[in-house]
Amino acid sequence: MLHGVGVGRRAAVGPVAQVRPAPAVPGDAALVVEGRPATVEETHAAVERAFAEVADGLQAQADAATGTVADVLAATAQMAADNALRAQTLARVDAGEPPVAALDGVVQMFATMFEQAGGYLAERVTDLRSVRDRVVARVLGLPDPGVPRLEQPSVVVARDLAPADTAALDLTKVLAIVTELGGPTGHTAIIAGQLGLPCVVRVGGATDLEDGVEVAVDGAAGTVTPHPDAELRAALERRHAAEDLLSGDTAPGATADGHAVALLANIGTAADAERVAASGAGAEGVGLFRTEVLFLERTQPPTVEEQAEAYAAALRAMGGRKVVVRTLDAGADKPMAFATQPDEENPALGVRGYRLVRPLPELLATQLAALARAQEATGTTPWVMAPMISTPDEARDFAAAARAAGVATVGVMVEVPAVALRARDVLAEVDFVSLGTNDLAQYTMATDRLRGELADLLDAWQPAVLDLVAATASAGVEAGKPVGVCGESASDPLMALVLVGMGVTSLSMAAGALPAVRYSLRRHTREQCVAMAAAARAARSATDARAAVLALAEPEVRDTLAL
Structure with missing residues (x-):
């Protein structure tokens, strides 16, 4: 069995088609x-x-x-x-x-x-x-390099795949994608996720697999298994059947005893919002609209008019359902020509996210004006939050600026451990908070989230990260204000139970992950979720935390979702 970093929860079995360099x-x-x-x-x-x-x-x-x-x-x-x-x-x-x-x-x-x-x-x-x-x-005058012509449904394997290669795939014949390089936030992983393809990246030895050999690719487990036996094939078939069955349930998210948990989708563009609305996945709204997609690859930021049009299109696409918009998260792993600060030795700890208001206040002012204009044009109130808030004073200043611009519902991202530790003070300044567990894990564990070889340190089950999530959720319960999660951990059907047990009120994820999370919630009471949260936090390691929660899960969930 080969191991890597899985993307999504899907799996597939098929012959290898190697992409030669x-x-x-x-x-x-x-x-x-x-x-x-x-x-x-x-x-x-x-x-x-x-x-x-x-x-x-x-x-x-x-x-x-x-x-x-x-x-x-x-x-x-x-x-x-x-x-x-x-x-x-x-x-x-x-x-x-x-x-x-x-x-x-x-x-x-x-x-x-x-x-x-x-x-x-x-x-x-x-x-x-x-x-x-x-x-x-x-x-x-040579042939263009790229993916070979696929004669049958295959697992595409490469040292790495360029976006142009991934996008040019004949999707009727691609079962899964496996690469030796890349990361879970790279272009190949992003596109595979959008296309609904099982994907595992950073798989050592993947290019040594022979063309035509049968492999089982499991995005949930992050594994590639050559010559899968009948037992593994049957398990993956059961998972596929379960996924098909689960997709028919589009009712609002709730635990077995009726405790409501909003299930939302993550998007990057207005077109993504249209797809989510038309997908039939049962998304109750959008929990994270990554607005930086509007800004990437530009030498100048988009105008108020351009931004307002995009935001209004997303609000209209969701038909009045909740849409949480994150203001520009430039810097660190998303440098932009007009915003990146020169000579930053450690951009992840530098001027990124909300901190851009210091050297470039007009970026935030323009975006807030555009969001207010979209709110007025559609009659729908977006929930607007700032990334990389570090102190209650920053939360207060952002809320004041947003409300002055005409934005009615204001929140902040909890990605910096200091904010999780002072969540009560932060929540006193805003209407809601949303936990970005990817960055929260990065800063808690002092580990670059793009370094695939350190993925174990960034495991969402790390008890130290869970403690910070719990502190934030507890402050939300005390203040009577919503606390959402829009990081990768929200899409894990087992972790979703822990988050709900802590007091998280909404979970936002890729639309394809909604059915499994919805199913998992429906099979457990809130009391069970509370017990799972306590078990996870009592563990010494990420592995122990997950095992402790798995032992408490209903057997039908363990079996059906192959958790």
């Missing part, structure tokens, strides 16, 4: 025109044309796609059209360097910069190298 081309390979070496001018023109063709091709793919897939492809197309990448490559060509060597040198320079910057930029190295491979192929 682009063919190695010697750095000194020269362009040949009519049987002779090309001149410097001809090489310059060929390289420039190749960049344009790759950028146009990627943009055409983006235009034909929707939602997150379209956004990711458009971002890669912009990388291919990047003036710095193109100009520096052409400058080397003009100096007489062979085209492949010129491109390799520039790409390696940018890749090193991205990797040293970490976070979101490090995730873009795969995109950068994909652009390189495509440009080289165009210059030298």
Whole structure:
């Protein structure tokens, strides 16, 4: 069995289809025109044309796609059209360097910069190298690298997959995706999640699997099992049958004894809201609208009008249901040209999220004005929250600014341990809070959330993280104010029981995770959830915490969801 980091809860069994890397081309390979070496001018023109063709091709793919897939492809197309990448490559060509060597040198320079910057930029190295491979192929007249033609439904396995490759997959023949590199927040994982494909990343030895060998890919367990036996196949079949059965239940979330728990969906665009509304998954609203998707890959922030239109579209799509909007969370793993602060040695601990109000107050002012305008245009009140709040005073200042702009319902994200510890003071300033358990775990455990090899430290079951969640939820119960969870832990049907037992009032997740969480809640009383929360917090480790809760779960939930 091979182990990695799973994405989502789906599983599949099928034959391996390996994505081979682009063919190695010697750095000194020269362009040949009519049987002779090309001149410097001809090489310059060929390289420039190749960049344009790759950028146009990627943009055409983006235009034909929707939602997150379209956004990711458009971002890669912009990388291919990047003036710095193109100009520096052409400058080397003009100096007489062979085209492949010129491109390799520039790409390696940018890749090193991205990797040293970490976070979101490090995730873009795969995109950068994909652009390189495509440009080289165009210059030298070679076939474009990418996913092989699939003759049958298959498990696509690669060292890494560029977004363009993932988006170009024939979904009628893709059962699952497995990669050796990448992370759970990388583009491949994001797209796989949107497409509903089982996915496991950071799987050591994945590319050693032979083409055609049968494997079982389990996104929930983060495992890839070659030659699965009849018992494993039957277990996964039972899970599929259970998922099909569960998807028919779209009633509001509640425990077995009727304690209400709002089940919400996470989105990144207005188009995502439309899909959630039309999916039939039974989402009671949106618990996290990641507005930074509107800002990514832009040299200037969107205008009030542009933002208001997007926010209003999302509010209309949800038909009056609750929509929680997170204000711009730029910085750290989401650098932006107009917002990233220079010379930050540790961006995750620097000027990110709400802290941008210090050097760039106009960003927040513009966004709040746009949200107020969307509220007025639709007659629907968005719940608006700020990320990376660290003190009660910051919560007070954000609430004052939002209310002055006309936003009626104001909250903050609980991602910094200091806020969880002082949740009572924070809740005195706002209408609600929402726990971002991904970042809360990162800051509690002093572990970069994008480092896949440290995934065990970021386990949502870490008792120290659970203590902070419990402190926040308890403060919410005391104040009589909502406390939601919009991090990955909300999508775990077992962890959902613990969160409810602590006093969390809403859970927000990818729409595909809603049926399993709803089913789990319906099979347990609130009293059982309270006992599970106590058992988890009494454990010494993440593994022990999960095992303790699993032992208390109803057998039908353990068996049906393969928890």
